[in-house]
Amino acid sequence: MLRSNAELWWAFFAGIFITIAYGAVVFYTREIPAAGELFGHGIGILGFTLMLMTEILYSIRKRVRGAGWGRMAIWLQFHIFTGLVGPYMVLLHTSWKFNGLAGVVTLLTIIIVFSGIIGRYIYTRIPRTLDGLEIEGTLSEAALRQARRFMSLWHTVHIPIGMALFISAFAHIGGAIYYATLLK
Numbered sequence: 689m690l691r692s693n694a695e696l697w698w699a700f701f702a703g704i705f706i707t708i709a710y711g712a713v714v715f716y717t718r719e720i721p722a723a724g725e726l727f728g729h730g731i732g733i734l735g736f737t738l739m740l741m742t743e744i745l746y747s748i749r750k751r752v753r754g755a756g757w758g759r760m761a762i763w764l765q766f767h768i769f770t771g772l773v774g775p776y777m778v779l780l781h782t783s784w785k786f787n788g789l790a791g792v793v794t795l796l797t798i799i800i801v802f803s804g805i806i807g808r809y810i811y812t813r814i815p816r817t818l819d820g821l822e823i824e825g826t827l828s829e830a831a832l833r834q835a836r837r838f839m840s841l842w843h844t845v846h847i848p849i850g851m852a853l854f855i856s857a858f859a860h861i862g863g864a865i866y867y868a869t870l871l872k
């Protein structure tokens with residue numbers, strides 16, 4: 689069970705720190721950092737790495753229910769932290785241009801973050817142990833059944849969006865490296 693909002697605060701502070709760094713670059717160069725140049729490229733790669741961690745690590749942890757791996761609640765908090773900070777960095781990477789496939793990848797990124805926020809809300813409605821297992825709680829039987837139904841419906845939307853996002857992101861990365869980096 690998620691018992692605090694700590695990960696949202698950490699993400700908020702990380703966001704402020706990243707915004708200050710971005711602002712400093714804009715201030716000193718008097719330009720919006722280009723997506724293919726040092727700062728814009730770097731922040732894109734870092735942000736995408738965090739997004740990949742978001743996609744992969746929690747799913748792995750969920751499938752190895754065992755001692756010694758740390759609480760599920762902590763892993764979900766880490767999932768949410770990287771799932772907010774990574775997309776924010778990628779957003780600053782775009783240089784605020786959203787043409788073609790890269791624009792579609794950005795849109796899918798925004799959709800998955802909003803979907804995640806909705807999922808977090810439904811997830812925390814269901815009483816759980818710190819290891820994510822459902823337990824008896826304050827919800828009435830009918831409300832619990834409804835929350836479970838929403839949660840599984842939500843999974844069937846959130847997971848394919850993630851897959852579409854990563855397939856199109858890899859196509860964007862391949863294309864961007866080929867056209868904007870190798871052919872330069």
Ligand code: HEM
Nearest residue numbers: 723724732733736778782785786787790793794857864868
């Ligand atoms: C989900 C992750 C990512 C998103 C949403 C994204 C989005 C974008 C967007 C919107 C642009 C601007 C396109 C335009 O000019 O209209 C762009 C440019 C670019 N991206 Fe990404 N990007 C992501 C990850 C990456 C990664 C990991 C790399 C490098 C390995 C990368 C390399 C580039 C390059 C080199 C450009 C500049 C292309 C040019 O100058 O024409 N991107 N990206």
Ligand code: HEM
Nearest residue numbers: 739742743747750768771772800801804805807808811850
């Ligand atoms: C880059 C962004 C994100 C990606 C790629 C992503 C991907 C995923 C994936 C693949 C799962 C399924 C895990 C599994 O059942 O194996 C998942 C679950 C989940 N995600 Fe995300 N997510 C992202 C961002 C977020 C954000 C921002 C939040 C909350 C604010 C969030 C909240 C959740 C919740 C609550 C679950 C369900 C946990 C469970 O049922 O065990 N996600 N996410």
